[in-house]
Amino acid sequence: MYNTNMPGRNDLPTSRQLIRSTVVAMIVATLLLITTVLPAEYGIDPTGAGEVLGLTDMGRVKMALAEEMRAEKEIVAAMENAPVMSDYEVEAAQDSFASEEDVSAQEQSESALVLVDPIITKDEISIILDPGQGAEIKLTMNKGASVSYRWQSDGPVNVDVHGDPVNAPKDFYHGYGKGKNIAKSEGTITAAFDGKHGWFWRNRSDKTVKVVLETEGDYSEFKRVM
Structure with a gap:
């Protein structure tokens, strides 16, 4: 030892x-x-x-x-918990908001959307998204109007296609579709109600991404709101 x-x-x-x-x-x-x-x-x-x-x-x-x-x-949590209304419920909510007596005529004129007769319109826009950045494009459309679209990016993004009616109730959400980590999509949006309808993209990568959107259809305004 x-x-x-x-x-x-x-x-x-x-x-x-x-x-x-x-x-x-x-x-x-x-x-x-x-x-x-x-x-x-x-x-x-x-x-x-x-x-x-x-x-x-x-x-x-x-x-x-x-x-x-x-x-x-x-x-996402707010959207998932928000109630999805039928067309009947949307119209009823719009009528209720329009008939409220405590809303002055001036407030109504400032908050109401100006919807004109639909015409065939074409637009194209390029959006640069830094890492983590989001952007949103909305079209003003009358109920029943349609728009065809095509978008593509040089990197994966998350997308949420949804609409907001005139005088939308609190926590309202109406979606047309979502995508995660995709680089392109095309299709048609048919407006479920008078209001604004469009796309929200979020760049979840660590690189700058370019998104190009093309639209053609019945809408009166094409606007980037974010």
């Missing part, structure tokens, strides 16, 4: 050496935190080293994506 020799007192580190090693380790850890961890994870770069190493932009993108994800989850 082999017995190891116990280290002598002189072989053990002194208290001063232990304190010095601990201080050195703390200094190294603090430097790593300031120069790499904070810039890479949170976009905070007090020394400028993260910018030189290319870590600060990565941290800013992470924080922006995290914030956008929280906001998108809140929007």
Whole structure:
């Protein structure tokens, strides 16, 4: 049996050496935190080293994506919990809003949409979306009017096609379809009611994305609202 020799007192580190090693380790850890961890994870770069190493932009993108994800989850939760109304319920809600006695004539004129006779219109727009950014295009359409569309992007995006009626009730949501991580889509929207109908895109990637939308149909206004 082999017995190891116990280290002598002189072989053990002194208290001063232990304190010095601990201080050195703390200094190294603090430097790593300031120069790499904070810039890479949170976009905070007090020394400028993260910018030189290319870590600060990565941290800013992470924080922006995290914030956008929280906001998108809140929007999706609200949409999923919102009641989907039938055409009859939409018309009844519109009549109720129009007949409220506590709304002045001036407020009605400011909030009402101006809907003109439908005409065949064509439009095309290009939208640049930074990482985490969203954009929305709305067309003003009368009930029963149709528009054909085609959009494509050079990167995957999330899309929500929906409509808002005139004087929409609180928490109202009427969807025509959704897509996740797709790069193109085409089809036709037939307005379920008088109001605004269109597309909301969100760039969930870490690269800039270009979306091109083409439309043709019966609508009186083509507008980017976000």
